[in-house]
Amino acid sequence: MKERTTTEQRWVLALTSLGSVMVALDVLVVAAALTTIRQDLDASIEQLEWTVNAYSLSFAMLLMTAAAIGDRWGRRRTFAAGLALFSIASVGCALATSVPWLIAARTVQGIGAAVVMPLAMGLLGAAFPPERRGWAIGIFSGVTGLAVLGGPMVGGAVTEGLAWQWIFWINVPVGVLAIPFVLRRIPESRGVARRLDLGGATLITLAVLGLVWGVVRGAVAGWTSPEVLASFTLGVLLLVGFLVWEARSEHPMVPLEFFRSRPFSAGNSAGFFLTAALFGAVFFLAQYMQVTFGSGPLKAGLQLLPWTATLFLVAPIAGRLVDRLGERPFVVAGLALQAVGMFWISEVSKNTVQYSDLVLPLVVAGCGVSMAMPATQSASIGALPREAVGIASGIYSMMRQLGGVVGVAVLAAVFAAAGGYESFSTGFTRALAVCGVLSLVGAAAGLGISARRSTGRRSTESVVTRQEPVEELG
Known part of the structure; x- marks a missing residue:
């Protein structure tokens, strides 16, 4: 295998860290802007929480599937596609004129994040030899942690200095400029081609959605309302179905x-x-x-x-x-x-x-x-x-x-x-x-x-x- 040059390794570290910062920043970047968003879009507490949860839920549910897709189709190509999807979804968030629109765009943003994060780690692992991998991951983790911690502060600064929409607009030029460098400067790598557990991913996503929906709607519709009881029941049944599916699957998620x-x-x-x-x-x-x-x-x-x-x-x-x-x-x-x-x-x-x-x-x-x-x-x-x-x-x-x-x-x-x-x-x-x-x-x-x-x-x-x-x- 060809030895990676130091310049190439630096490009890999810089570009994967940049993608990670974009993804991590948007986990909690809306926190300090929630009051402003509530006033501008006339949002309820139920709607506000979905501006956070829609991102986290789609992010969580597709992490494992995205890693498997990258191993099969190429990590660099998939990473670039994740950045593109994240940037497009950020445009959707910035243009939102209603809470449902914002929630839908945040969901797509989370899908892009689920692609970017695991593929960033995969590209790092392929670019750095074992004796230097810990150093690279340490820097990567440090800047990622900084982004998570800085989310509320950055969101607050942008919201106060410009407008809450700009906490999403700032992702767009960063993503657009990064993609050509990713395709030119990062070497392609693949992992072992594994079967995608789409059935498991679908079941666990719907199960968690059902349970969380019941919790969200309980305080509004009533904990014993047909809607809430049906949501909890469906969530539990789907969760049981997920466990049965994973137990029987030859390639479980x-x-x-x-x-x-x-x-x-x-x-x-x-x-x-x-x-x-x-x-x-x-x-x-x-x-x-x-x-x-x-x-x-x-x-x-x-x-x-x-x-x-x-x-x-x-x-x-x-x-x-x-x-x-x-x-x-x-x-x-x-x-x-x-x-x-x-x-x-x-x-x-x-x-x-x-x-x-x-x-x-x-x-x-x-x-x-x-x-x-x-x-x-x-x-x-x-x-x-x-x-x-x-x-x-x-x-x-x-x-x-x-x-x-x-x-x-x-x-x-x-x-x-x-x-x-x-x-x-x-x-x-x-x-x-x-x-x-x-x-x-x-x-x-x-x-x-x-x-x-x-x-x-x-x-x-x-x-x-x-x-x-x-x-x-x-």
Whole structure:
């Protein structure tokens, strides 16, 4: 195999990182703009949550399928197609004149994101030899994390300085300019051609959609209404159908035997509840800053920095300590700290509050997230044999995105049941208390992680894999 030149490797790293930044930024970029979008498009809380969940749901459901398509048709070509779709969908978001239009465009945007992210990791893996791959992935993960953290702040700055539509317009020139460089500067690569589990992908997508729809509509239509009961029933039946399908499939999207590993199951469960609480809190905190303190979108994004900036300070230290001490103490303690921070914010916000009253609980919650996030990923991926690391990472990424979808839906239902925007303070305090409960459930799940550090060297006899691994998704 021809040795990659340093210049070529730099192009691969730069272009894949650029794609990842676009995708990661748009996960929460609308958070600080939600109040403005609600006013401009006359959106309800139910509609607002779908502007976030439509993106996360389509992103989560198609990650594994997109990786398999790239292995079969060529990673560079598929990556470029993902960037093109993401850019076109961004135009649709920017031109939206109604909430249904915006939600539909965000769904397509999520599909593009599901193509870009796994293929970026695949291209990195093909371009860098093993001895330099960790360095490349470290840079890639760092800029991706920066984009996630900067989402609310960037969204706030653009919304206040220009208009909320520009948080989507800025994607278009970046994507259009990047595509020719991707096709010219990144070498083509392919993986093992695997069969696409379209049946499994369809079943799990419809199952989650049914369950989330029931949660979203429950507070509006009534929890015992025919619509909500039918939605929950259909979601459960489809979920059972998905499990049966995956158990019988020769090439499953999600090998169920992986979940026989208690550390793998515990790590994914903890990651699910961690993200559920995190996304749900971001959804409401940015709005709370604007409603309670009269902050503009930019200031609201900046006011979240005591919470989000801890990832830069605490996560690298926690990651190094995880290698020495194991994942379980960081997962359990981190999620417990996040719970303390959420309960604390919920309690102080019941009365007249100053922003300074929120700084310390935001820092506590942020330290908790920063401790738990690298540990849950390490536990989930390290619990399985090395040859399964790609699929394990894909499942973890999918569970994390699903957690965000469920968290936003559950908290929005609690908020709406407490009176919605007409009684914002009451709804907010109850929603943040639920964030604390979700965090505690995640901490309890983390107790199932092995006391010692997961090494990923378990025998393949303990967990049977029936399909080839895909690239790690970060």
